[in-house]
Amino acid sequence: MVTAEIKKVGLIGGGVIGGGWAARCALQGIDVVVFDGDPQARRKLDEVLANARRAHRALTSVSVKREGTVRVVADLEEACAGVDFIQESLPEREALKIELLSRGSHAARPDVLIASSTSGLLPSRLQSSMENPERFMVAHPFNPVYLMPLVEICPGKQTSEESCERAAAFYRSMGMKPLRVRKEIDAFIADRLMEALWREALWLVHDDIATVEEIDDAIRYGPGLRWALMGSFLVYRLGGGEAGMRHFLEQFGPSLQWPWTKLTEVPTFDQALIEKIAAQSDAQAAGRSIRELERIRDDGLVAVIKGLKSLDWGAGNLLAEYENAKHAKRS
Amino acid sequence: MVTAEIKKVGLIGGGVIGGGWAARCALQGIDVVVFDGDPQARRKLDEVLANARRAHRALTSVSVKREGTVRVVADLEEACAGVDFIQESLPEREALKIELLSRGSHAARPDVLIASSTSGLLPSRLQSSMENPERFMVAHPFNPVYLMPLVEICPGKQTSEESCERAAAFYRSMGMKPLRVRKEIDAFIADRLMEALWREALWLVHDDIATVEEIDDAIRYGPGLRWALMGSFLVYRLGGGEAGMRHFLEQFGPSLQWPWTKLTEVPTFDQALIEKIAAQSDAQAAGRSIRELERIRDDGLVAVIKGLKSLDWGAGNLLAEYENAKHAKRS
Numbered sequence: 001m002v003t004a005e006i007k008k009v010g011l012i013g014g015g016v017i018g019g020g021w022a023a024r025c026a027l028q029g030i031d032v033v034v035f036d037g038d039p040q041a042r043r044k045l046d047e048v049l050a051n052a053r054r055a056h057r058a059l060t061s062v063s064v065k066r067e068g069t070v071r072v073v074a075d076l077e078e079a080c081a082g083v084d085f086i087q088e089s090l091p092e093r094e095a096l097k098i099e100l101l102s103r104g105s106h107a108a109r110p111d112v113l114i115a116s117s118t119s120g121l122l123p124s125r126l127q128s129s130m131e132n133p134e135r136f137m138v139a140h141p142f143n144p145v146y147l148m149p150l151v152e153i154c155p156g157k158q159t160s161e162e163s164c165e166r167a168a169a170f171y172r173s174m175g176m177k178p179l180r181v182r183k184e185i186d187a188f189i190a191d192r193l194m195e196a197l198w199r200e201a202l203w204l205v206h207d208d209i210a211t212v213e214e215i216d217d218a219i220r221y222g223p224g225l226r227w228a229l230m231g232s233f234l235v236y237r238l239g240g241g242e243a244g245m246r247h248f249l250e251q252f253g254p255s256l257q258w259p260w261t262k263l264t265e266v267p268t269f270d271q272a273l274i275e276k277i278a279a280q281s282d283a284q285a286a287g288r289s290i291r292e293l294e295r296i297r298d299d300g301l302v303a304v305i306k307g308l309k310s311l312d313w314g315a316g317n318l319l320a321e322y323e324n325a326k327h328a329k330r331s
Numbered sequence: 332m333v334t335a336e337i338k339k340v341g342l343i344g345g346g347v348i349g350g351g352w353a354a355r356c357a358l359q360g361i362d363v364v365v366f367d368g369d370p371q372a373r374r375k376l377d378e379v380l381a382n383a384r385r386a387h388r389a390l391t392s393v394s395v396k397r398e399g400t401v402r403v404v405a406d407l408e409e410a411c412a413g414v415d416f417i418q419e420s421l422p423e424r425e426a427l428k429i430e431l432l433s434r435g436s437h438a439a440r441p442d443v444l445i446a447s448s449t450s451g452l453l454p455s456r457l458q459s460s461m462e463n464p465e466r467f468m469v470a471h472p473f474n475p476v477y478l479m480p481l482v483e484i485c486p487g488k489q490t491s492e493e494s495c496e497r498a499a500a501f502y503r504s505m506g507m508k509p510l511r512v513r514k515e516i517d518a519f520i521a522d523r524l525m526e527a528l529w530r531e532a533l534w535l536v537h538d539d540i541a542t543v544e545e546i547d548d549a550i551r552y553g554p555g556l557r558w559a560l561m562g563s564f565l566v567y568r569l570g571g572g573e574a575g576m577r578h579f580l581e582q583f584g585p586s587l588q589w590p591w592t593k594l595t596e597v598p599t600f601d602q603a604l605i606e607k608i609a610a611q612s613d614a615q616a617a618g619r620s621i622r623e624l625e626r627i628r629d630d631g632l633v634a635v636i637k638g639l640k641s642l643d644w645g646a647g648n649l650l651a652e653y654e655n656a657k658h659a660k661r662s
Contacts, residue, residue: 016570142553143570150553177552183540189549194563196531197524201563209513210520216562218520221508221646222473222481224562227555229631231547232525232532237612238625239347239474246609278577281568294569300560300639303647307638308631315552316634 006170007031010083010108012100014041014072016048017117018089020145023052026068027146028174034072035079042072052146055298059147059306060319062326076100080107085170087139089117094125101136102129113167115139120187123156134160139167139178140188144294147301149315152188154181175322177315193232205276213284228304228315337501338362341414341439343431345372345403347379348448349420351476354383357399358477359505365403366410373403383477386629390478390637391650393657407431411438416501418470420448425456432467433460444498446470451518454487465491470498470509471519475625478632480646483519485512506653508646524563536607544615559635559646 009025011018014036022032022045034045049070056064073079080086086104090097097116105114114136116126127133137155142148151171155164168178181188187195204210210218226235285293308316340356342349345367353363353376365376380401387395404410411417417435421428428447436445445467447457458464468486473479482502486495499509512519518526535541541549557566568576616624639647 142557143566148553148556150549152549177548179545179548179552181540182545183538185538185540189535189541189546190553192531192535193528193546193550194554196527198563198567200523200527204520204523207514207516209516212564214510214513215520215524216564217508217510218481218483219524219558219562220560221510221649222479222483222521223525224555224558224560225479225632225635225646226473226628227550228559228635229551229555230628231550231555232529233543233547233612234615234624235474235628236529237616238628246605249605249609274577274580278580281564281576284565285568293565297557297561297566297569301556303638304556304559304635307634315556318552 006084008033008083008085010079010086010104011035012076012079012086012088012104013090013117014038014045015089015091016143017141017145018087019045019048020052020141020143021087021089021117022070023049023144023146024174024176026070027052027056027064028068029064029066030068032068032070033079033083034070035074035076036072037074045070045072048144048146051294051298052144054295055144055147055302058299058302060323062323076103077107080104080112083108084112086112086114087117088114092118092121094121097121097126098129101126102131105130105132105136111135113137113163113170115167117141119191122184122186123154123159124184125156127156127158133158135163137164137167138181138188139171140191141176142190144298144301147298147305149175149177149305149318150190151176151178152181152190153178154184154188156184173325175318177318205280211284212280216284229308337415339364339414339416341410341417341435342366342420343407343410343417343435344420344422344448345369345376346420346422347474348472348476349418350376350379351383351472351474352418352420352448353401354380354475354477355505355507357401358383358387358395359399360395360397361399363399363401364410364414365401366405366407367403368405376401376403379475379477382625382629383475385626386475386478386633389630389633391654393654407434408438411435414439415443417443417445418448419445423449423452425452428452428457429460432457433462436461436463436467442466444468444494444501446498448472450522453515453517454485454490455515456487458487458489464489466494468495468498469512469519470502471522472507473521475629475632478629478636480506480508480636480649481521482507482509483512483521484509485515485519487515504656506649508649536611542614543611547615560639 008031011021011032011034014022014034018034022034025032026049086108088097088101090100101114110132116138117140118138119140123138127136130136137153137159140152142150153164153168171178201215204215205212305315305319309320339362342352342363342365345353345365349365353365356363357380417439419428419432421431428449432445441463447469448471449469450471454469458467461467468484468490471483473481484495484499502509532546535546536543636646636650640651
C-alpha cells in the first residue's frame with residue numbers, strides 16, 4: 001500500500017498525544033477512528049482539534065480541502081478493523097501496550113502498518129505478541145503532534161526495512177520529519193537529551209539555585225533560541241570560531257571532568273520536591289489555563305516555523321516543502 | 332554612575348565572545364577599547380562587526396545613530412583606564428583571569444563596574460586579588476553576544492548588591508535579559524543544562540546511536556523548537572494536559588530511575604571520539620565556512636526573535652521593549 005492510499009487511520013488512545021495525532025490526520029483530510037474509554041475523550045479531542053485548526057490557519061496558506069472525520073469508539077477492534085494505518089498512544093505501561101497492540105494487530109488487515117508513540121519503551125518487546133510483527137515500529141512524536149515536525153522511527157528486531165520506509169513516507173506526506181534511530185535504545189534520541197537536561201533542572205530547583213521560571217528563562221533567552229535552529233553540535237562548531245571543531249573539542253574535553261553538572265546523582269523525587277516544583281510552576285502560569293498556555297505555545301511554534309521558512313533551513317524549510325507539495329498536487 | 336553615562340567600555344579579550352561584546356556595544360553607540368595581543372584581532376573583530384551590522388539591520392527598525400568606535404590595544408591598562416565599564420572575556424584559565432582582572436581593577440576608576448564573561452569559574456575566586464572587588468561580578472553572555480539576549484549575573488562573596496543592579500540596568504539598556512543566579516555555583520544555570528545535554532549527546536555519538544547531524548536534527552525539529560519558546564518546565568506543564576503539573580510530576584518520578592540517560596558515566600574524551608565527532612561535524616557543515624554558518628545562525632535567530640515579537644512573550648517581547656525605549660528616547 002502506498003502512502004496516498006492511507007485514507008483512514010486508527011488511533012489507540014486519545015489523550016494529549018493521541019489527540020494531537022487525530023488533529024494532524026484530520027487536517028490532512030484523513031479520517032480517524034479513536035479508541036478511548038475515557039467518557040471525556042470526545043470533549044478533550046474537540047478542544048485539541050480547535051487549537052490545531054487555529055494553528056494550521058496561522059501556519060500555512062494551504063487550506064484544508066476536506067477535514068477528516070474524527071470518530072471516538074469504546075471498542076479497540078472497531079478502531080483497528082478497516083483502517084489503513086494504526087498509531088498507538090496509550091500511557092507508558094509496557095504490559096498494557098503489549099496486550100492492546102496484540103489485539104489491534106489481530107483485528108487489523110495484515111498489511112496495515114502499526115506504530116507506537118511510546119517515548120521510551122523498546123519496540124522489540126512491544127511487538128513480541130503481535131500478529132505480523134514485521135509491520136510494527138516505534139514512531140515517537142512530540143507534543144503538540146499537529147505542529148511539531150519530529151517523529152523518531154525505531155524498528156524492533158522483527159521489523160522489516162520496508163515497513164520503516166513506508167511509515168517514513170506516510171509521516172513525511174503529513175509534513176513531518178522522520179528520523180531513523182540507528183540502534184534500539186531506551187528513550188531513543190530526543191528524550192534522552194531532554195531527560196538529561198530535565199534531571200539537571202530538577203537539581204537546580206532542589207538546591208534553590210533557580211526557580212522553574214528562572215530556569216525556563218535561562219533556556220528561552222539563551223541556548224533554547226539556538227537549539228531551535230541548529231541543535232547542539234553545530235552551535236559548538238561556531239563557538240569554536242576559526243580554530244575549528246577539532247580544536248574546540250580538544251579544549252572542551254577537560255571540562256567533562258569539572259563539576260558542571262550533577263550527573264552522577266539523581267535527586268530523590270519526593271513529595272517535597274514535587275510540591276516545590278508544582279507551586280513554582282503555578283506561580284509561573286500566573287492563572288493562565290492549560291488551553292491558554294497551549295495557544296501561546298502554538299503561536300510561538302507557528303512564529304518560529306514560519307520565520308524559518310525564508311531560510312531554506314530546518315523546520316521552516318519543511319513547511320515550504322510541504323506547501324509546495326500540496327500546491328503541486330492540486331495544480 | 333547611571334547607565335546612561337556609560338559611553339565607553341573596556342574589553343579584556345577580543346575573541347569570539349569579546350568580539351560579540353564589541354559589536355553589541357558599538358551598535359548601541361558605545362565606544363569600545365579592546366585589549367587583545369592576537370595580531371589577527373583587528374581582522375577578526377571587523378568580521379564579527381560586519382556580521383553583527385547585518386543582523387542588526389535585519390532585526391530591528393531602530394537605526395544606529397552613530398556606531399561606537401572599536402579600538403584594539405596591546406596594553407591592558409590602556410583598555411581599562413578612562414572607560415566606564417569593563418567586560419573580561421579571556422580564555423577559561425582561572426589564574427590568567429585573576430591576574431588580568433587584578434591589573435585591570437588597579438588601572439580603572441574605583442567606581443567602574445567590572446564583569447567577567449566566564450561560563451563557569453566562580454566570581455568569589457576571580458575577585459580575590461582585585462582593587463574594589465565589590466564592583467565585580469560574573470556576567471555570562473551567549474554566543475553571538477550581539478544577538479543573544481541572556482546574560483547570567485552571578486555575584487561573588489564580596490560583590491555589592493548595588494553593583495549587580497547597576498550592571499543589570501546597563502545590560503537591559505542594551506536589549507539584553509539579565510538573569511540573577513541565586514547562589515554561586517560552577518557553570519551557573521544555562522551552561523549546566525547545556526553541559527548535561529552535551530554529555531548525553533557525546534554518548535549517543537560514542538555508541539553510534541546517531542551522528543552529530545542526526546542529533547542536531549532531533550533537537551531542532553523537536554524539543555529545540557519548544558525550548559526556544561518556553562524552556563523545560565512550562566513545556567512539561569502542557570505535556571501533563573488537564574491533569575496538571577503535580578499529577579505529571581508524580582507520574583514522571585519513576586522514570587528518573589529508568590535507564591534513559593547515561594548520566595552516571597562520562598565518556599572518555601579520547602582522540603578517537605574527537606576524530607569521530609569532528610569528521611561528522613565536517614560532513615554536516617558540507618563545506619560551508621564558519622562565517623557562512625554564522626550568517627545562517629544569525630538569520631535564524633533574527634527570524635525567531637522577530638517572529639516572537641507579535642506574541643508579547645519571550646525574546647520577541649524584549650525586542651519590542653527595546654525598540655519602544657529607543658523610539659521614546661528620540662521623540
